[in-house]
Amino acid sequence: MRTRTARARGLRLVSAAAAVPLVLAACGSDDGGSAGGSDPVRISFLTHWGPEQVAMLEEAATEFESEHDGAIEVEIRAVPFANLLSTLRTQGSSANGPTMASVYDLWLAELVRDELAAAAPDDIANAVTDAWPDNLVAGVTKDDAVRGFPNEVNLYALNYNTALFDEAGIEAAPTTWAELSDAADAISALGDGRQGFGVISSWPAGTVHPWLSMVASNGGALLDAATPTLDTPEVAAVAELYAELVDSGATVPTMSGANANTTGPYLDNFVNEKTGMIIMANWWKGALQEAMGDRFDDVAVAPIPVGPDGTSASSVSYSWLTIVNGNARDEQQEAAWDFLTWLNGDTSGADGSSAMGDILMSMGILPSRTSDLEAHADQLAEPFLAAYVDLLPDATPFPSVLGGEEMTVALQQQLEQLLFGSVDPATAMDNAQSEVSSILSAKE
Amino acid sequence: MTTDVHTGTPAAPGRTRRPAPARPSERRWAAIFLSPAMLVIGIFMVVPILLTVWISLHEWSMFTSLGDMTWRGLDNYAGLWSDAGFRNSLRNTVLYVLLVVVLTIPLSVLLGLLLYFPTMRGKAAIRTALFATYVVPTVAIAMVWGALYAPTYGPFDQILGAVGITGIGWLSSPDTALISLVVFHVWQMIGYYTVLVVAGLTQIPGELYEAARVDGAGFWRQTTSLTLPMLGRTMTFVVLIAVVNAIQVFDPIYILTQGGPAGSTEVLSFTIQRTAFEYGLAGQASAMAFSLFLLMVAVGAALMVAMRRRR
Structure with a gap:
């Protein structure tokens, strides 16, 4: 009996010993610092930026910490763009989740619905309203509350290689679809594996945004409020143009695939002068410059060619904003708003710019704060970015709706089916209309 | 009759020996x-x-x-079959698995036989080299294969272009993207399966080959009547692992194609990831994941039953 008791005790001991490390592993601290104690308040900033910009952000965070005598500690967490949303989903509601995050405006509707994007306090909301253009403030406002600081703005324009244009005898950038087709045919006729006009595939936004810019420049739109308008003649005309470009050989879809890093053949073929024209956003300036070196001087930017039903060039734009996690503790949220106010304020950077403005400009990305645009006026005047800045007032924001990601992928699938000849233009748009309607109605 | 396992008393013929109840x-x-x-x-x-x-x-x-x-x-389960994206992913997954198995099994047996039987120097080095592709992280080699498959300027296109073959899209064409990924998968995994086959070959007693030779069996007869039948259990395991690995493929698709172009490489694992993390539909994604789990269990069970019947 005594032996059995001893063995039972031993069994319990072994079980307990095995369980302790597991229990300890399962119970992480929330790492947020003490509430009202002497420990600093610890906050974290999740971003998808590269090492150079992360280093700049860390430098800014260090300066902010020293200004607050160590009462607030800011940790910078960086993940690749492709992992940003999944990181938010897996960590956003946990105690160790990021206190602040840089997010794509397409995600905002869902983040607000699930209370991950906290409403800005009134004074901060007023500061945002005063310092940013109205359309950008509207972009970060959901359920009548400002949800964060607008950061970068991206929009699309026609990028073309002037060396190829010269070789093909094309004198000016195309301003209409007819000119676009002619220029694309002329470049393709140069041979040596060249395509006139590149259309990106295997990347939802990379496929849909340029296409939608063409739609906008033909007087069409993706949505009318929450109802898709993909069955209109203005939209169908873009699908037909794509099919014609592929049929004529001016567009070779296999030359413009993308990969998880949003690079790949579409970038390489433009860099290697195999692609004459492509519709792309301003943010890829850094990648182009790095890849092309001195040949970057051959790259020029022009407005989106206007379609037969359009009246002027219009581009699709999207923006990023920094939100504060609604699940963070109150003192963390307060510290996060303080940090973001400072980071986006006009004293944290150089020569009247915000630190955020400096970081964005280092990537060739357009800042959005009015004073940042003024502080960086010289840099923004260089030809590549100036063309985008000029297009900004007429840009059409990509709709930020619940189900936006699904909607984009559904559109991408149909456009790619069209490009690769699996469906005709009318069928592609009918399918897209049906699928997008279904996705959006499921979210109501 | 009771059977004493401790004393090693043999069981009666035709009866299964039952282990004694544990103390x-x-x-x-x-x-x-x-x-x-x-x-x-x-x-x-x-x-x-x-x-x-x-x-x-x-x-x-x-x-x-x-x-x-x-x-x-x-x-969420009821909605799966009406979801065209899920059906496309399932179709792609089945095709991917079939292609992987059809290419992997004969190739691994062939390489296993070539590496096991001939007396030659450097066999261990070749085995190591073959196995190395399995050890290198998929992310690293996927990037390399992405460059190899690059359209127009990639090495494959350059080599084929030199002999007049052009326009293969590799990963950028819906017609070739899936098969290109299968080739990459087979290249990466073949060393592992070959090592398994070699391990299976070492389990076949040498006396059987001596007896076969005495009976006049040549290499071909020994292979078809002795080696391959005796490899049955090993091959069942190899097929099972190959199927499971192929069903679970994710990394190269995520890195190289993102399921495109035109959904041609969208397999179940990628769809599950996209549904959960990009669309925020964790319930639907979990229904897909559990369905995939059941599919894998069913495939595994079918293979095990087949193996037992064969035995």
Whole structure:
């Protein structure tokens, strides 16, 4: 009996010993610092930026910490763009989740619905309203509350290689679809594996945004409020143009695939002068410059060619904003708003710019704060970015709706089916209309 | 009749020898030694599977806590078959698995035979080189293969272009993207399966080959009548592992094609990831994941039954 008791005790001991490390592993601290104690308040900033910009952000965070005598500690967490949303989903509601995050405006509707994007306090909301253009403030406002600081703005324009244009005898950038087709045919006729006009595939936004810019420049739109308008003649005309470009050989879809890093053949073929024209956003300036070196001087930017039903060039734009996690503790949220106010304020950077403005400009990305645009006026005047800045007032924001990601992928699938000849233009748009309607109605 | 396993008394012919019931002390020690493993399996396998099933019965974006999920019952499962994206992924997955198995099995047997039987120097080095592709992280070699497959300027296109073959899209064409990924998969995994085949060959007694030679069997007859039948159990395992690995393929698709172009490489694992993390439909994604789990269990069970019947 005594032996059995001893063995039972031993069994319990072994079980307990095995369980302790597991229990300890399962119970992480929330790492947020003490509430009202002497420990600093610890906050974290999740971003998808590269090492150079992360280093700049860390430098800014260090300066902010020293200004607050160590009462607030800011940790910078960086993940690749492709992992940003999944990181938010897996960590956003946990105690160790990021206190602040840089997010794509397409995600905002869902983040607000699930209370991950906290409403800005009134004074901060007023500061945002005063310092940013109205359309950008509207972009970060959901359920009548400002949800964060607008950061970068991206929009699309026609990028073309002037060396190829010269070789093909094309004198000016195309301003209409007819000119676009002619220029694309002329470049393709140069041979040596060249395509006139590149259309990106295997990347939802990379496929849909340029296409939608063409739609906008033909007087069409993706949505009318929450109802898709993909069955209109203005939209169908873009699908037909794509099919014609592929049929004529001016567009070779296999030359413009993308990969998880949003690079790949579409970038390489433009860099290697195999692609004459492509519709792309301003943010890829850094990648182009790095890849092309001195040949970057051959790259020029022009407005989106206007379609037969359009009246002027219009581009699709999207923006990023920094939100504060609604699940963070109150003192963390307060510290996060303080940090973001400072980071986006006009004293944290150089020569009247915000630190955020400096970081964005280092990537060739357009800042959005009015004073940042003024502080960086010289840099923004260089030809590549100036063309985008000029297009900004007429840009059409990509709709930020619940189900936006699904909607984009559904559109991408149909456009790619069209490009690769699996469906005709009318069928592609009918399918897209049906699928997008279904996705959006499921979210109501 | 009782069978004493401790004394080694042989069982009567035609009867299965039953092990003697364990003594209480043996049971306790067995529990002690097994409990850490069972605990780990429970925490890291059983609990996640049960949690996946539970989530699959709800609507959940993952931005909220588990307690805020909305009950959906079996709706997520019912909706799978009407989801064209899921059907496309399932079709692609089945095609991918079939192509992998059809290419892998004969190739691994052939390489295994070539590496096991001939007397030659450097066999170990070749085996190591073959196995090395399995050891290198998929992310690293996927990037290399992405460059090899690059249209127009990639090495494959350059070489084929030199002999007049142009316009193969590789990963950029819906017609060739999936098969290009299969070739990459087979290249990466073939060394592993070959090593398994070689291990199986070492289990075949040499006396059988001597007897076959005495009976006048040549190499071909020995291979078809002796080697391949005796490799049956090994091959069942190889097929099972090949199927499981192929069903689970994710990394190269995520890195190289993102399921494109035109959904031609969108397999179930990628769709599950996209549905959960990009669309925020964790309930639907869990229903897909559990369906995939059941599919894998069914395939595994079918292979095991086939093996037992064969035995």
